[in-house]
Amino acid sequence: MTLATSPQAPEIFSAAAFFADQGPPAPELFPAGAPVWEGLRGLKDWLEQWHYPAWTHKLGVADGPLPKTMVIYRPEQGSGPATAPVTVIPGEECEITYGSADKGALQVSRGGELLDGASVLMAGTVIMGRRFELGRGVLVESGAFLKEPLVIGDHCEIRQGAYLRGHCLIGRRCVVGHVTEVKHTIFCDDAKAGHFAYLGDSILGPGVNLGAGTKLANLRFAAGEVRIRYPGGQINSGLKKLGAVLGAGCQTGCNAVTNPGTLLGRGSVIMPNTTAPAGYHPPRTMIRQAP
Structure with a gap:
């Protein structure tokens, strides 16, 4: 195959083609006319x-595990960089209902007053660095490892044993699950990787759900940049590391694996115990293990 110059390529690889009208958490990362993986190039x-x-300076820990649960409370927060004062409150001063954060069921009160939108870092959360943004109503469970820089949107749940290795952008109502490793990756709103997953240099579109044990591989065995195969030929991503881009509503079954440079159109499915071939797969594709 030769490198493609087909006029079809920009359209099928655009952010709009993968996310529809739901949009990514930072639209400026996805300029019009650029392929969707350009969002990763500009993420750092x-x-x-x-x-x-x-607020991280108020935790009493520079680098390491939190000795006790802490509540992060900002009375109001807009869509841009936070400007309202942040209060850091020891957890023992609060009454905390540990409901599912991604469903808005995390509740924090202090002295009978509801602290609407308060976030909770449980004792044993490991903090590495100072550059963190935490949205409203976020729950970070004991044993999660958070490495800077990291932006987490409203009502996310970072579960026990999650490993966020830095340069991650997590949208709203997302789940980073138990023993899930995330590196240089974007979660759009409502994306969930709940159990035993690996995500490297990848993008999860709105409403994506990864089955337990899903692995999004990001590095080819052969040296060189990742090229994307599609019906018109192939196109060079210009990236040496590129995992997967999953369009809105995609799902993977348990123990699914994607090869570097796998792009799934909206509503696609990878069946359990299946390795998805690299390249572009159009919307509503079902990938299953060969008989």
């Missing part, structure tokens, strides 16, 4: 330029 710079609030 975007996170480096983010205005991070100073």
Whole structure:
């Protein structure tokens, strides 16, 4: 195959084609006319330029595990960088109902007053660095490892044993699950990787759900940049590391694996115990293990 110059390529690889009208958490990462993986190319710079609030300085821990549960409370928060004062409250001063954060069921009260939108870092959460943004109503469970820089949107749940290795952007109502490793990755709103997953240099579209044990591989055995095969030929991503891009509503079954440079159109499914071939797969594709 030769490198494609087909006019079809920009359209099928656009962010709009993968996310529809639901949109990514940071639209500026996905300029019109650029292929969707350009969001990953610009992610590090975007996170480096983010205005991070100073609440991490109030935790009493520079790098390491939190000795006790802490509540992060900001009375109001807009859609941009936080400007309202942040209060850090020891958890023992609060009454905490540990409902599912992604469903808005996490509740925190203090002295009978509801602290609407308060987030909770449970004792044993490991913090590495200072550059963190935490949205409203976020729950981070004991044993999660958070490495800077990291932006987490409203009502997310970061479960026990999750490993966020830095340069991650997590949208709203997302789940990063038990023993799930995430590196240089974007979660759009309502994306969930609940159990035993690996996500490297990848993008989960809105409403994506990864079955337990899903692995999104990001590095080819052969040296060189990742090229994307599609019906018109192939196109060079320009990236040496590129995992998977899953369009809105995609699902993977348990123990599914994607090869580097796998792009799934909206509503696609990878069946359990199946390895998805690299390249572009159009919307509503079902990938199953060969008989």
